[in-house]
Amino acid sequence: MAFDIKISPSGHHCQSQDGETVLEAALNAGFLLPYNCRNGTCGACKGKVLSGKIDPGRAMDSVLLPSEREAGEALFCCATPLSDLTIECREFEAPGEIKVKQLLSKVKRMYVAAPDVMVVQLELAASKRLQFLAGQYVDILLDDGQRRAFSLATAPHDDEILELHIRRMPGGQFTGHVFEELRVRDSLKIEGPFGNFYLRETSEAKPDQPIIMIAGGTGFAPVKSMVEHAIHRKLQRSITIYWGARNADGLYMHDLALDWAAEHENIRYIPVVSEPGAGDDWRGRTGMVHQAVLDDFADLSGSDVYLCGSEQMTIAARRDFVKRGLPETHLYCDVFCSARQLVLTE
Ligand SMILES: Cc1cc2nc3c(=O)[nH]c(=O)nc-3n(C[C@H](O)[C@H](O)[C@H](O)COP(=O)(O)OP(=O)(O)OC[C@H]3O[C@@H](n4cnc5c(N)ncnc54)[C@H](O)[C@@H]3O)c2cc1C
Ligand code: FES
Structure with missing residues (x-):
């Protein structure tokens, strides 16, 4: 009842x-x-x-x-x-009100989703949960005191397993460890949640303002969290997802995104490949993912845009979207740069 x-x-x-x-x-x-x-x-x-x-x-x-x-x-x-x-x-x-916690997790399952992407599913102790907003990230705390940021790919209601999509960085210390040494049942210390990149269910402009989500590579992780949250919450706002990768392999959860679009009238999925391989048999859109958005939207002033991926992609997209009328206040962005890169550019 x-x-x-x-x-x-x-x-x-x-x-x-x-x-x-x-x-x-x-x-x-x-x-x-x-x-x-x-x-x-x-x-x-x-x-x-x-x-x-x-x-x-x-x-x-x-x-x-x-x-x-x-x-x-x-x-x-x-x-x-x-x-x-x-x-x-x-x-x-507000996200800042959710208490940031350090928790010990264990790898429950991991699999290679693309040649350079590992999906890692973490399990917390039975009595522990991490409260977070769809789109936020956690830091992995390394033994030597360094930390590495990874977005949560699961939705907040689904908090028994925390899923991460980890792209291997050439020469990267932690992501190299994930591919070479990390095994099921290994422990990882995490801290979170962090970040202002989270789904605003109601737009500040008007409640049903359309949403455009743009993911580059493993930028798909927080997009997955936000879309699964939107579906769980039965959000009726139009959501157009653009997912860009170098080749078709990089769209490592393509079928999942196709299913979202097939099952929900308000969701559209547009995959974009920048360098399709000869063996890819790719018949979809090609080019840079943010250019695909520009090709489809002459005016972005009536949209909320969530943008996530490499520094290069997010800088170019921000510049061009604002020129297309997108108010900065309706642009939410997570830049996937490494802690090491930040130190080197400071
Ligand atoms: C908020 C946020 C969320 C993120 N979410 C994700 C996510 O969901 N998925 C994901 O795949 N990534 C994500 N990232 C990026 C991720 O955090 C980095 O890729 C990761 O920290 C790299 O760690 P690493 O130890 O493997 O690399 P590092 O060892 O930190 O190296 C990074 C790069 O710097 C180079 N480098 C290292 N030392 C030097 C040096 N001395 N001189 C010159 N170059 C050097 C390395 O070769 C490598 O290419 C996110 C980043 C942020 C900020
Ligand atoms: S007693 Fe822990 S959440 Fe209720």
């Missing part, structure tokens, strides 16, 4: 579906209630039930003290509504 949940003090409303916890209902509606473990062991999701009835679920006395329970408090990751509810709890509004 569906129940209405009102969140105070924000005044947000959501509906819980059968068996859904209060936390799941709020997150599914796009409201960022705090959480950590999602299984009743950390207390991060504690809040108050101001009116209505809940089943408190498996909340343990050590995490939710009997006195707190009597005062109407609950762990929203465990509590399911038994009637319409009004609850009181904090909500995050």
Whole structure:
């Protein structure tokens, strides 16, 4: 049975579906209630039930003290509504409000998706979760104190596994290690979430403003997170995805993107290859990915643009898109440069 949940003090409303916890209902509606473990062991999701009835679920006395329970408090990751509810709890509004955490992860699965791209799926300990916004990134903390940034390719609702798409940098220390030495069950220390590159579900201009996402190479990782989040949230805004790679192999999740477009009327997918190989049999668009956007849009003033990839691609795209009328305030950009390159150019 569906129940209405009102969140105070924000005044947000959501509906819980059968068996859904209060936390799941709020997150599914796009409201960022705090959480950590999602299984009743950390207390991060504690809040108050101001009116209505809940089943408190498996909340343990050590995490939710009997006195707190009597005062109407609950762990929203465990509590399911038994009637319409009004609850009181904090909500995050900006990415900076989400607590940055260091967590130990284990490689659950890894596979070579393209000759220079490794997909690495990380698993956290059973009682740990990383809360993040679709499009954000984590740092991998290396033993010698250095760190390397990688975008999360999975959507926030799907937080049991954290997926990274790692491109091998020629001569790169960490990405070389991933290809040569990293194995399933190895540990990686991560810190995050970081970054302002995340999906704004409602545009500041007008709620249904069309979205254009442009990914170069493994810039597809945060785009995947944002698209999967948009699908999960049933966002109806038009989303046009441009994915550019040197050759067809570089579009290492081409079929997934084709499926999104086939299954969702509001999603279009335009792959672009800059140097198709003789054996590629490529019949799609060719050239630079940002040029494909310019060829298709005479005026970008009515779009929100999410741009992610190499420094070279993002600089050229930013310059040309602004000339095409895109307000800088509607351009969200993540530049994939390495920590080593930043140090060298400082
Ligand atoms: C916010 C953000 C998100 C990112 N997300 C992703 C992602 O999802 N996927 C992805 O593939 N990448 C991503 N990147 C890029 C990624 O972080 C880098 O590719 C990675 O840090 C490279 O690490 P490395 O240790 O292999 O390379 P490094 O060892 O840091 O080397 C980087 C490059 O510098 C060169 N170099 C190293 N030392 C020297 C030197 N002394 N002199 C001259 N050249 C040198 C190397 O040959 C190499 O080409 C992201 C970057 C940022 C900033
Ligand atoms: S999220 Fe940890 S107790 Fe609810």
